Amino acid sequence: MARDQLVVLNALDVAKTQLYHFTAIVIAGMGFFTDAYDLFSISLVTKLLGRIYYTKPGAPKPGTLPPNVAAAVNGVALCGTLAGQLFFGWLGDKMGRKKVYGITLILMVLCSLASGLSFGSSANGAMTTLCFFRFWLGFGIGGDYPLSATIMSEYANKKTRGAFIAAVFAMQGFGILAGGIVALVVSAAFDHAFKTPTYHENPAASLAPQADYIWRIILMFGAIPAALTFYWRMKMPETARYTALVAKNAKQAASDMSKVLNVEIEVEEEKPLLSLTTTGP
Template sequence: MAKKQLDVLTALDAAKTQWYHFTAIVIAGMGFFTDAYDLFCITTVTKLLGRIYYADAPNVPGILPMSVASAVTGVALCGTLVGQLFFGWMGDKLGRKKVYGITLMLMFVCSISQGLSFSSSRKGVMATLCFFRFWLGFGIGGDYPLSATIMSEYANKKTRGAFLAAVFAMQGFGILAGGIVSLIVSAAFRKYEADVSHNLAVHESDYVWRIILMFGALPAALTFYWRMKMPETARYTALVAKNASKAAVDMARVMKVDIEDNQSNMQSNEPEFGLFSVRFLRRHGRHLLGTTSTWFLLDIAFYSQNLFQKDMFKAVGWIPKSGEMGAIQEVYTIAWAQVRIAIFSIIPGYWFTVFLIDHIGRFVIQLIGFFFMSAFMLVLAIMYDYWRGHKYGFLVMYAFTFFFANFGPNSTTFIVPAELFPARFRSTCHGISAAMGKAGAIVGAFGAGYLAQDDKHRKTALLILAFTNALGYVFTFLVPETNGRSLEEISGENDDVEDKDRDPTIPYTVSV
């Protein structure tokens, strides 16, 4: 590796924590705030959609049919999966910054458009809503690999874990914001609700879900200017674009570091190898299997819990059943439950990770999270009939599963793929890992979600989720600890120069 490149990387790893690091956290984190708002605010309005458009349903009036409910909640996840693969690959090919703004523009346009899903028939409204939520998810998907890669490449090695965790922790505030906006909007429109029957003021109520969904465009719009002002990451410029001088200039422009520019750019003699080549698989195949499998298993449980928590809360009597309250009142009640879970369980879990990850490491936190998620789910499943008569005990146990998801694998599965892989594959491999996570989320939304809506099968759903968390615990042992080391040391990029004359038939030793 050229000396100039090493100078840039060393300066990045040794840089003191400074104001630009926090600016980068806010810029990247606001993307995740928007992501979480857009993905989870649908939870508060699905019942209202059923009341407005399916009030004449023959079996359960006012409830979205299972196929429609799964499509409305799951189609954004399908778009997210595709976006993670596409933008992850684009981030390595064109650079992180060049495609970073595109994702935000997609999120802005589709957040507005999904609220304008007008049609003369309910099928038309649902189809249009699903169309725009797919492309909304496509933009959200790009935020995962790009934000993670950008933050990891800006951070120093001492506090890199905390910075990445802080970016992802904005997801908790996005979930909280979804509940708060739903509370405010539903409270403003409750005067139009005549009674607890299905004969609500449809015209006024139709504005409620549209305003809630469209609000997601606001944080995206506020972030766009600052995102476009960010320079390309110095690691991408130095290691992938092979322009160490420009990397030094860009870094000096935003951070207080000084690198002497007294030599020409020297090209690295490192041997190039492709994604999924034999050399890549020898070095990183096990790591990629670990990051994809753990994220897949985690999201089956995490998204099932988030998207269908309202059904669990109704089952234990924490919130009334649909027939006992009006449609807009139901939005208010579900939103209020979401706000309390976010404040007392979800957000604390994220910030425990922020404060502890650089002290106890990613590996330990992920094992702790999977273990306790599995344990609490198993206890809830085995004693489900008992907990139904003890709703506050159920809520405490259920809240702990959220806490240990976020003080655990929901944070670490996002962080570790941004650290393990070489710079030229980092965004792509993070996108692949995240896409496998969304595949798990889709399984949760379309599979476990069906079970969670039926009271007879909720115990089975909890048992399945406990088992998937236990599998996540086992697959965690495929993932190495990355704490306290530079990205180049972790990925082995510093060793590439020494490897140029190596016999390719001799296996590489990868420390785990």
């Protein structure tokens, strides 16, 4: 390892905890927040999906998702997550954390919106398109999940690295909580606006046509926190550890970190190689 690379790494390890460290926690943590919301909000709407698309006229009870459909709707995003982790993890080492971070975020925003816009009036059409978009949503989450932790780790100093990474992971719990809150608020708002009798009182009139909007709004809401943090993610410079160790540009790493952290990193100017030739007597 070159001397300049060691200088950059040592300066980051001993840097004092500063405001930008907490900014990085929020920016990276919002990735975990969005990941958790998108992954776990589907479990809050599966009962409604069964009620809307699988209720048979005259049946004694409201419909529910068949076991195979329920497994697909709930699990397809996790399959995408596995594939996304492998692909974007490799791509992050090739292209850099910042570029791939932006790609995964855009993919998450688009697929969150597309999941809510799943088309098809039949059960097969709606569930098939929902599973398709949920897979690609999971693919984006699979890239965002490890990159958020990696970026926080590469920004943090040696003393507080564990605590900062734990703070980023803690945002996952807030994402799950937000999913429950959004589902309650949206459901309560529709219930207040469109009063219907219970299923046992009047099965035919117990489900308002507008109920189909509820699960779509809940799923699409996941695009909002991702979109709000996109600007700040793109303003973050590439992590110095990546620039110094992988891109092998210690001077650029020192310049990037000096813009956001109050650290002094002195690296030597690169000296051009001299070609020596000898001439005969």
